Amino acid sequence: MSQSTQWWKDSVVYQIYPRSFNDSNGDGIGDLQGIIQKLDYLVELGIDVVWLSPIYKSPNDDNGYDISDYQKIMDEFGDLETWDRLITEMHDRGLKLVMDLVVNHTSDEHxxxxxxxxxxxxxxxxxxxxxxxxxxxxxxxxxxxxxxxxxxxxxxxxxxxxxHLFTKKQPDLNWENPEVRHKIYNMMKWWLDRGVDGFRMDVINLISKVEGLPDAPVAKPEDKYQWGSDFFANGPRFMEFMNEMKEEVLDKYDILTVGETGFVTPEEGKQFTNEEDGVLSMIFQFQHMDIDAQPGGQMGKWDIRDWKLTELKEIMSKWQVELYNKGWNSLFLENHDQPRSVSRFGDDQHYHKESAKMLATWLHMMQGTPYIYQGQELGMTNVHFPSIEDYRDVEILNLWQELVVDKGYDPEEVLHSIHEKGRDNARTPMQWDATENAGFTEGTPWIKVNPNFTEINAKAALKDPDSIFYYYKKLIQLRKDHNVIVHGEYELIWEEDQQVYAYKRTYQDKTLLVMANFTRDTLEREWPGELGNNNSSLLIHNYQEEPKVKDKVVTLRPFEAAVYLM
Missing domain, CATH: 3.90.400.10 (Oligo-1,6-glucosidase; Domain 2)
Structure with a gap:
């Protein structure tokens, strides 16, 4: 069976967090006109689709994920006229626009x-x-x-x-009520008829709750509140609701749909995305994003644990293998809710450029639609603000209140976790150049700029032929040039290796070999026996000098990545 060729399989998506992208009017907040000003930058990068985090009218309790009117634009971002201009300018450049659909809950001001x-x-x-x-x-x-x-x-x-599964200003909608569902479908059609090319569906698999809303089992008797995800994630009527949405809305348009779906297994991933009777183009799953969390630790996701490369291999390989020809993956390491990948999985101090490029190579050569989060193509890093006063995210501020103020945890320990895991790592302003406020605004930015903007910024990257930006550009072009990257079957090699992640992709008469060194060490590995290296060509690599291959031994420098085409 061959994979079909929907346009979104060949696409690369770029996520914009509008508040932090580009401010056109000096109020310190990014806006739609600011995005219009930077569209040529996105064209230069080579991406196909822009996913825009919420821009709807909102009191901003959770940065726009609390919507008070689905058919108006937040005043700080502009108005519908500006939005119409944005989508026209995008379509004129061959870019598609995916909007955030937030329908598990509204604002309490709706x-x-x-x-x-x-x-x-x-x-x-x-x-x-x-x-x-x-x-x-x-x-x-x-x-x-x-x-x-x-x-x-x-x-x-x-x-x-x-x-309210989120803040108290985000009451959950009752999807059991057919009136609610049909009002949502009508709103979706309203946007699609204005030209939207798809939806990223926020926490969509929480819309069906278990009947009766029973208590969650007690994990620790001393805790008053318990984690109840078994009762509200992938609930009993989820597929029924989504099939109805598909019939009423999605099937009538040629669009990309991606569901944000925590707590899913590959089996559910196949069910949600298979081409016969699935309900979404693809989903975001978060198993690889939870690899450094400590389940059952006293701070949950904020507890930092060391992880092994074999764990990452197991997670990624499971999704690659189980969805092959049965569904479709999304490929991501960053978004507005996650810390910066080069700080998390690479080395942002000693091997900044090398590790950012390695991670990009390792991810983009897998099967699925790649997502690049704004600034990832520059290697933007986590920010270590010295004080809780510098943070803006409601999740971070609630955590501080609960752990430090109410429970007396060590402030330094909690701040360290925020530095490593906090969502504001991804929300500091886009670093355009080395001028004040990184060229993001002429006013006072709504959240401080990462101090390293003088070295890491778009202007510097565009001047440097060896930059992370141009490396991403090359990766994006390779997907367009080689079907094996889009459609090839994945096979893990060196399964037990704790330092090198290697895999191959095979499609028709082509084979790709991908090798990525996840360490600061120089390593030697024997060329995989089943792959002769005589008629192989080096497709992309992340050092200026080619990797050394001698007598069937490959030498990989720290964070080196190399892709060979057989």
């Missing part, structure tokens, strides 16, 4: 919720998940919010609680 909380018999009451207090007069169940504390908020007006 008109639906304003009505819903007025009374128990309001027509909008059932648009959200309301429950009376339990027999002890407390929360209806023990679920914990993703952002710390109870997932329930008591509302004085009607004496009931509403569910």
């Amino acid at each position: 008109e639906w919720f304003a009505e819903s909380r007025k009374s128990k018999d309001n027509p909008y009451r059932d648009y959200y998940v309301w429950r009376p207090p339990n027999q002890n007069g407390e929360e209806p169940n023990n679920w914990v919010s993703f952002f710390s504390g109870s997932a329930w908020q008591f509302d004085e007006a009607t004496g009931e609680y509403y569910l």
